[in-house]
Amino acid sequence: MDIYELKPLLAEIVEEMERRVQYAAALATENRGERITVSTREQRAEAVDPSRGVVFTVFNGRHFMEAATNDLSADNLRRVAARLAGDAFATAGDTGVVISPGDPLAKDFAVECRVDNEKVSLAEKVSRCTSLRDGLHALDKRVVNAVGHYSWVRVREVFVNRTKQLFQDVTRSQAVVQVIMAEDGNTARLHDGQCFQGGYEHADLPEEMSQGMIADCGRMIHAGRLAPGTYDCVFSPEFSGIFAHEAFGHGTETDMFLKRRAKGQEFLGKQVASTMVNMYDSPALPGQGASFFFDHEGQPASETQIIKDGILVSGLTELNSATRLGLKRTANGRRESFDHKAYARMTNTYFGGGKDKFEDMVKDIKSGYFLERPSNGMEDPKGWGIQLEGYLAREIKDGKLTDRYYSPVIVTGYVPDLLMSITMVGDEVKIAGLGMCGKGHKEWVKVTDGGPYLRLKARLG
Amino acid sequence: MLNEIAEKLSNHPGLSAWQIRRVKSRSSQLFLIAEETESRRTVETERYAITVFVEREVEGKKVLGESEFLFVPGEDLRPRVESAAAMAALVANEPFTLPIAGQKYEVPDTVDKEIVGRPNVVIDRVRDDILSAVSDRDGLCLSAAEIYATHREIAVANSLGLGVEREETELYAEFVLFAGKDCDEVEVGTSTQSRFYETLKIGELVSEYAGYASDNLKAQLPPTGKFDVVFSGEALDTLFNWFISQAGGGSKYQRWSVFEEGWPVIENPEGERLTLASNPLLPGGMRTRAFDEQGLSLGRVEVIKDGVFAARTASKRYADYLGIPATGDFANVEVAPGSTPKADLLKGGPLLHLFRFSTFEPNGVSGSFSGEIRNGYLIENGRITPIKGGAVTGAMQDAFRRAHFSRETVQRESYSGPACVKLHGLDIGGE
Numbered sequence: 001m002d003i004y005e006l007k008p009l010l011a012e013i014v015e016e017m018e019r020r021v022q023y024a025a026a027l028a029t030e031n032r033g034e035r036i037t038v039s040t041r042e043q044r045a046e047a048v049d050p051s052r053g054v055v056f057t058v059f060n061g062r063h064f065m066e067a068a069t070n071d072l073s074a075d076n077l078r079r080v081a082a083r084l085a086g087d088a089f090a091t092a093g094d095t096g097v098v099i100s101p102g103d104p105l106a107k108d109f110a111v112e113c114r115v116d117n118e119k120v121s122l123a124e125k126v127s128r129c130t131s132l133r134d135g136l137h138a139l140d141k142r143v144v145n146a147v148g149h150y151s152w153v154r155v156r157e158v159f160v161n162r163t164k165q166l167f168q169d170v171t172r173s174q175a176v177v178q179v180i181m182a183e184d185g186n187t188a189r190l191h192d193g194q195c196f197q198g199g200y201e202h203a204d205l206p207e208e209m210s211q212g213m214i215a216d217c218g219r220m221i222h223a224g225r226l227a228p229g230t231y232d233c234v235f236s237p238e239f240s241g242i243f244a245h246e247a248f249g250h251g252t253e254t255d256m257f258l259k260r261r262a263k264g265q266e267f268l269g270k271q272v273a274s275t276m277v278n279m280y281d282s283p284a285l286p287g288q289g290a291s292f293f294f295d296h297e298g299q300p301a302s303e304t305q306i307i308k309d310g311i312l313v314s315g316l317t318e319l320n321s322a323t324r325l326g327l328k329r330t331a332n333g334r335r336e337s338f339d340h341k342a343y344a345r346m347t348n349t350y351f352g353g354g355k356d357k358f359e360d361m362v363k364d365i366k367s368g369y370f371l372e373r374p375s376n377g378m379e380d381p382k383g384w385g386i387q388l389e390g391y392l393a394r395e396i397k398d399g400k401l402t403d404r405y406y407s408p409v410i411v412t413g414y415v416p417d418l419l420m421s422i423t424m425v426g427d428e429v430k431i432a433g434l435g436m437c438g439k440g441h442k443e444w445v446k447v448t449d450g451g452p453y454l455r456l457k458a459r460l461g
Numbered sequence: 462m463l464n465e466i467a468e469k470l471s472n473h474p475g476l477s478a479w480q481i482r483r484v485k486s487r488s489s490q491l492f493l494i495a496e497e498t499e500s501r502r503t504v505e506t507e508r509y510a511i512t513v514f515v516e517r518e519v520e521g522k523k524v525l526g527e528s529e530f531l532f533v534p535g536e537d538l539r540p541r542v543e544s545a546a547a548m549a550a551l552v553a554n555e556p557f558t559l560p561i562a563g564q565k566y567e568v569p570d571t572v573d574k575e576i577v578g579r580p581n582v583v584i585d586r587v588r589d590d591i592l593s594a595v596s597d598r599d600g601l602c603l604s605a606a607e608i609y610a611t612h613r614e615i616a617v618a619n620s621l622g623l624g625v626e627r628e629e630t631e632l633y634a635e636f637v638l639f640a641g642k643d644c645d646e647v648e649v650g651t652s653t654q655s656r657f658y659e660t661l662k663i664g665e666l667v668s669e670y671a672g673y674a675s676d677n678l679k680a681q682l683p684p685t686g687k688f689d690v691v692f693s694g695e696a697l698d699t700l701f702n703w704f705i706s707q708a709g710g711g712s713k714y715q716r717w718s719v720f721e722e723g724w725p726v727i728e729n730p731e732g733e734r735l736t737l738a739s740n741p742l743l744p745g746g747m748r749t750r751a752f753d754e755q756g757l758s759l760g761r762v763e764v765i766k767d768g769v770f771a772a773r774t775a776s777k778r779y780a781d782y783l784g785i786p787a788t789g790d791f792a793n794v795e796v797a798p799g800s801t802p803k804a805d806l807l808k809g810g811p812l813l814h815l816f817r818f819s820t821f822e823p824n825g826v827s828g829s830f831s832g833e834i835r836n837g838y839l840i841e842n843g844r845i846t847p848i849k850g851g852a853v854t855g856a857m858q859d860a861f862r863r864a865h866f867s868r869e870t871v872q873r874e875s876y877s878g879p880a881c882v883k884l885h886g887l888d889i890g891g892e
Contacts, residue, residue, distance in 0.1 A: 034548075041555075041715060045548040047530035047541075053506065064500040070507065070533050080505075087501075126551050144716045180717045180826055187717055189826040220827075225854070228685050228890025258494055259605040261637060261648060320499065339504045341492065378819035378833065382639075382648040385850065387819040387833035408824075410831040410852045412890070440635070441652070461831060461852040461890025 001072055003028040003052070003158055004167055009074055010054070010160040017085040018162060021092070023059040023099035024085070025161035027296055028072075029338045033153035034117070038129035040137070040145045045122060048153050053338035056081050057297075059099045060088035064320060068339045099323055101163040102298060109293035110169040113199030117152040117173060120200045125150050128203055132210070136179050139214045142221070147178040149193070150203050159298040168293040172446070173202040176434065177210050181217045188220035188407070190373065190391060195289035195433035195448070216373060216392055223407035226393055228461040232368035233411075234361045237430035239390060240451030242374040244279055245349050245437070246386050247415045248272070249449075250379035252306055252314070253332070253344035253439075254321040262381040264312060272312045273419030278352035279307035281316055283331050289433040290347040290448045297333035297342055304330045306349075310419075318344040336443050343439050351451030354425025361424045361455040363399040369460065370394040370401060371409060384415040393460065410461045418458060426452030462534055466509060467618050473542050475550075477516035477525070478559055480619040482754060483509050488611040489580035495603055496592055507534055513542060515549040516556060526552035557781035562622035564758040566751040569742050572612075573657040576630040580610035583658055587634055594667035595638065601671050602644035604637040617756035625756045631747075632661050640674035647677040649817075649836070651695070654874050660745050673817065673836045680849035683813060683839055683891035690853060690889075691806055693881045694816030696832075698873060699823065700882060703857040704737055705791045706825025708764045710775025714782050717826055720770040727768060732863040732885070733799045734768030740877070741792035747874040753789035761795075762788045796878030799866030806867055806883045810841040813889060814881075815853060828857035851891030860884040 010026040017024035033048035053070035054077060067084040069076060132148025152173040159166045176193030192213040196202045235243060248264065256262035264272075273279075282303035283292050294300050297319045304314050317325075318333030321344060334345040362370065373391035380386065393409040395402040411418075431450035438444050463483050470479040490502040509532040516525050528548035530541055576583050587608045595603045611633070616626040637650035649670045655661040692700055704726065712718035720726055726735065741759035743749050752758055757777055764772055773785055780787035807814060818832035831854040839846045863885035871880040 039715065043552040043554055044527075045552045046528050047545065047548075050531050050533070052533055063498045066500065066502040068502065068504040068506075071505075071535065073535060084503075122548055122551050180715070182717065185719065187719070187826050189717075189824070225888065228852070228854075228888060258499075259637065260639065260645065261604055339488075339506060341490070341500060341502060376820065376822075380819065380835075385819070385833070387852070389831055408829050408831055408854070410833065410854060410890070412833045412850060412852050440650075459851075459890065461854050461888065 003030045003156055006072065007158055007160060007165055007167065009077065010158065011165060013078060013081045014160050014162065017056070017058055017081055020085045020089040021058040022061055023101065025057045025159070025298065026054060027338060028054045028158040030156045031153055033151060034122070034125070035151040036125045036129050037147060037149045038126065038133045039147040040133065043126070045126060048151060051337045055338045056084050058084055058088045060092040061097070062091070062093040062095050066341070097323060099319065101161045104163040105300065106165040108167040111171050111197045113171050115200035117171065117199045132177055132205065136177060136210055136214065139211060140181065140218060142181040142183050142218065143179050143214070144182045145180040149176040149178070150174070152199070159294060159296070161298055164298045166294050166298060170197065170292055171199060172197050172289050173199055174434070175203050175205050177205060177213060179214060179217050181221055183221050186221045188217050190217040190220065193434055197287045197289065197291055219405040220391055220407040223392070223405040226406040226409055226460055230457060230459045232365045233456055233458045233460070234358070234365070234370045234396070235454040235456065236370070236372035237426070237451055237453060238432045239371045239374045239388070240351050240454045241432050241449030242377045242388055244351050244451055245346060245447065245449040246377040246379045246388060247419060248279055248306055248312070249281065249346040249349045251381040251384065251415065252316050254315040254317045254325060254327060255344040256381050257315060257325060258321045263384045264315065264381065267312050268315070270312060271310050272416055273307055273310040274422040275310040276354055276425045277307055277310050277419060277422055278305065279350070280305050280352060281332070281346055281349045283347035285348045288348045288431055288448050290446050295331040295333045296335045299329050299331040299333060301331045316344050316346060318342055334445050336445055340443060343443060345439065345445050346437060346447050348431060348448045350429060350431060350449060351425070351454065353427050353429045353452045355427055356424040356455070358426060358453045361453055362396055362401060364424065364455060365396045366398060368396045370396055371411070375408070385412070386415050386418065387412050411458045412461065413459045418456060421457040422454055424455035426454065428452055463616055463618060466511065466532070466538060469538055470511070470513070470542065471620065473546070475515060475546055476513050478514040478620045480512045480559060480617065480755060481509055483507070483616045485614040486611060488609055489584055490607070490609045491584045491588060493588065493603070493606040511545070513545045513549050515546060517550070519553050523556050524553035525556040526550055526554065528552065555782055557778045559619045559621050560623055560755050560757040560777050560787070562624070566625065566758045567742055567760070568751050569744065569749045571627070571629040571656050571749060573630045573632070575658065576610045576632060577612045580612070583632065584608045584610045586658065587632065587661065587663055590663045591634070591636055591667055594664040598671050600640055600644065601674065602639045604639055604648060606634065606636040609633040617752065619756065623756045625752050627751050629750070630656055632658060634661065634663050636667065638667070638670055638674050640671065641678050647674055649674040649677065654747055656745060656747070676836060676847035677849050680847040683834065683837070683848040683851045683889050685891045686889060687886050688889050689812040689883060689885045690887045691812065691814045691881050691883045693814065696816055696818060696821055697876050697878070697882070699821050701737060701794055701796065703823045703825055703828045704735070704765065705794070708770065708773055709791065710773050710779025710783055710785070713773060714779050722770055722772070724770055725768050726765055726770050727858060727861045730768055730862055733865050735765050735861065735864065736763070736767055736797035737765040738763045738795040739774050739788070739791045739793070740795040741789065743793040743795065743877055745872070746793035746877070748792040757787055757789050759789045759792065794876045794878065796866065798868050798870050798879050800868060801865050803867040803869045803881050806865060806881050807840060812840050813848070814838040814840055823857055830855055830857065851889060853887050853889055855887045860887060
C-alpha cells in the first residue's frame with residue numbers, strides 16, 4: 001500500500017490508541033532512490049536502501065513508548081498499535097506531564113523537481129558518472145582512482161496525531177567526485193560535490209569544482225606537517241560550517257539539556273561569542289539538502305536563531321525535552337529512520353554573514369593559516385570542547401597566502417574561546433550540502449552547514 | 462518467503478546469477494535519563510537484500526553487471542527485479558562468481574538464549590547493573606543510558622544452490638556519567654556491545670569510566686612537542702585501521718594499496734614487528750560469524766607476520782579479480798603480543814599514556830591520524846598527571862617504525878591483542 005493511502009488508517013488507529021493513552025501519534029516513512037558510482041575499475045548501480053515502515057508513539061503519563069514495524073498490512077499495524085497501547089496502559093501513571101499535539105494542521109507538501117530523476121534513464125546517469133570519472137583522470141596523471149557518483153533519494157512521510165494529518169514528498173539529489181592520487185610513495189584522497197533538494201537538474205558539477213579538488217589533493221600528497229600551536233586563522237565557509245555545527249549545534253540540542261549534558265543550557269541569554277556572531281538552524285531554508293516541511297514529530301519547519309549578536313538565544317528541541325523544559329518547540333525532532341528513536345537534531349546550521357572581505361582578513365594576519373576542506377568534527381557539549389579536522393591548511397605570512405600547505409589539520413579548543421576570538425565575519429554565506437551527522441557515533445541524519453569566511457584564533461595540530 | 466523469492470528469481474529471464482540475504486530482527490530498547498525511563502521501544506523488521514547479476518559481452522569481453530535492492534514482504538517483487546536487472550545491465554564490471562554450495566562452516570557461539578526469549582528482562586538487568594555501579598561510587602551520577610537487546614536471524618541463498626543460516630544476539634549499552642561537585646563538573650561516556658550478557662560486564666566498565674571522570678576533574682592540557690605515546694583502551698579499537706585497509710583486496714584492486722606480499726609493511730623498522738590476523742572465529746568477538754555477507758565460509762587469516770605482509774583479506778569478488786584465496790573482509794582484529802611487560806612500557810618519560818579520544822580514525826588511504834585527547838596521563842619521573850584536550854597527530858607509516866607491544870593482552874569488542882602499544886616520537890599539540 002502507498003504510504004499516502006495509510007493516512008486514514010493511521011488516523012483511525014491513533015484515535016483508537018488515545019482511548020487508552022494520553023497521547024498517540026503515527027509516522028509512516030518511505031525512502032526510495034538510486035545510487036550510481038563509476039570508479040576507475042568498478043561500477044555500481046543500485047536502489048538506495050528503501051526504508052519503509054511505521055512507528056507508533058504513545059505517552060503513558062510517565063514516559064514515551066514506541067513500536068516500529070515494516071509490515072504495513074492493516075492487520076499488522078492494528079495489532080502492533082493495540083499491543084503498544086495495552087503495554088502503555090498497563091504501565092501508565094500520572095506525573096502531571098501533558099503532551100500537546102500542537103495546532104491543527106492538515107496539509108500535503110512537496111518539493112518540486114525541475115527534472116524528475118525517475119524520468120531520466122539509468123543509462124544517462126551512468127554515462128554522466130562515467131564522464132565525471134574520465135574527466136578526473138584526464139586532469140592529472142597522478143590520479144590512481146577516480147570516482148563519479150550520483151544519487152537521489154525521495155522521502156515520503158505521513159505524520160498523524162490528534163490534531164495533525166501531514167504528508168511530505170521531499171527529493172534531494174547529490175553529485176560527488178572523489179580522487180585518490182599517488183606520487184613518490186605518498187597517497188591522498190579528497191572528494192567534493194553538491195547536494196540540494198530537487199531532481200536531476202543538480203547532477204551537473206561545475207568544472208572548477210573538479211579542477212580545484214585535484215589541485216588541492218595534489219597539494220595534500222606532499223603537504224608538510226603543521227607545528228602545533230595557537231594561530232591566527234581564516235576559516236573557509238565550509239570550515240565555518242563545520243565549526244557552527246559542532247560548536248553550537250550539538251551544544252544546543254535540548255534533549256542534552258534534559259540530560260544535563262549541555263553547558264549551553266547555563267548560558268541561554270548570555271554572551272557566548274563575539275558580538276559579530278549570529279547563528280541559525282533552519283529546515284525551512286529553500287532548496288537545501290537538510291530541509292523539510294515538518295519534522296518527525298509533526299512540528300512545521302521554521303528558522304531558529306541560535307545566537308544573536310553573540311548572545312545564545314535558543315536551543316533546538318524535540319517533543320519530549322520541549323515539553324518537560326517548557327520550551328518553545330522547534331522543528332528539530334528527527335529520526336534516522338522509522339526504526340530509530342527521535343532526538344533533537346540539527347538541519348541546515350550556519351553562521352550569518354557580516355561585512356568583511358576575505359582579502360582583508362588575510363591582510364590582517366602576520367603569521368597564521370587559512371583552513372579549508374573540513375573532513376570531520378566532534379563535540380563535547382558538557383565541557384564545551386571541540387575537535388575539527390580538515391584536509392588542508394595554507395600558510396599566511398605577512399598578510400599574504402603563501403604556497404606552503406599542511407595536511408591534515410586539527411582544531412581543538414574551548415568553544416567560547418574560539419567564538420569570542422572572531423574579529424571579522426565575511427559578507428557572503430555559503431552552505432555545504434554533503435554532510436551527515438551522528439549523535440555521538442550513531443543515529444545518522446542528513447545535515448548541511450555553512451557560513452561566511454571567519455577570522456579568529458585557534459589551537460592547531 | 463525466502464524460498465518463494467528464490468524460485469521467482471530462478472525463473473526470471475535474463476539473470477545470470479542472484480543472491481538473497483534475509484535479516485529478521487527483533488529489538489527491545491530502553492532509554493534512561495538519569496534513573497528515569499525516557500522511552501521504551503520495540504522494533505521488528507524483516508528485510509531481504511536481493512542482488513541480481515547480468516552477464517554480457519562488451520567489445521568481445523565478458524562483463525558482469527549487478528544491482529542490489531531491499532525488498533520488504535508485501536511488496537510486488539517482479540517490478541523490483543525488472544528494475545534491478547535493468548540497472549545491472551548498464552553496469553560493466555569484471556566478472557566474478559558467487560560462493561558455492563557445500564562449503565564447510567565452523568559454527569561459533571553467537572547467541573544468548575535469554576536475549577532471545579526474555580529481552581526486556583535482560584535490558585532491565587543491564588539497567589540495574591549500571592545504576593548499581595553508579596550508586597557504589599561517591600560523587601558519581603548517571604546522565605543518560607541506552608540499552609538495546611537485539612536478536613537477528615540471517616540467511617543467505619544464491620543461484621549456485623548455496624543456502625546457509627545463522628543467528629546472533631547483540632546487547633548494546635551506552636552511558637554517560639557525571640562526576641565532581643554536585644555531580645556536574647565533568648562527563649565521560651562510552652558505548653559497548655556484546656553477544657552475551659555475561660561478557661558485557663557493564664558494571665566493570667562503569668567503574669573504569671568513573672575513574673576517567675575522576676581524572677578529568679584534575680586533568681590539564683598536555684605539553685606541546687614530540688613524545689612517546691602508549692595507546693590503550695578505546696584507542697586500540699581503531700589503531701590498526703590503516704593496516705586493515707591496506708591489506709584489503711579492494712584497495713589492491715583499486716590501486717591504492719602500498720602493501721606487497723612478502724615485503725615489509727613499515728620501512729626500516731626499529732622496534733617490534735607487527736603480527737596481525739583477521740579472526741572471524743574469536744570467541745565473543747563482535748565480528749565473529751560462520752560466513753560473510755555472501756555466504757562465504759570464514760576462517761582465520763594471518764595478514765602480517767613479523768612485519769611482513771603475508772596475505773590479503775578479500776571478498777569473493779576481489780579474490781576472483783586478484784586471483785587469490787577468498788577469505789571474506791577483515792573480521793576481528795588479532796594482534797600478537799610483544800615481549801615487554803606493560804609496566805616497562807610506561808616507565809621513564811616524559812611520555813603520554815592515551816586511552817580515549819573524541820575520535821581516532823587513522824586514514825585508510827594516507828595513514829595520517831589525529832585525535833583530540835579525552836583521557837590520558839603524562840608520565841614523567843614516576844609522576845602521573847591526568848591530561849585532557851590537545852591532540853596527537855602523525856602518520857602510521859612513521860609512527861610504527863618504532864613500536865613496542867605489551868606482553869599482557871586484552872580482548873575488546875572486535876579486538877584481541879596487546880593491552881598497550883607504544884609508538885615513539887609522535888606530535889602532541891597542547892599547551
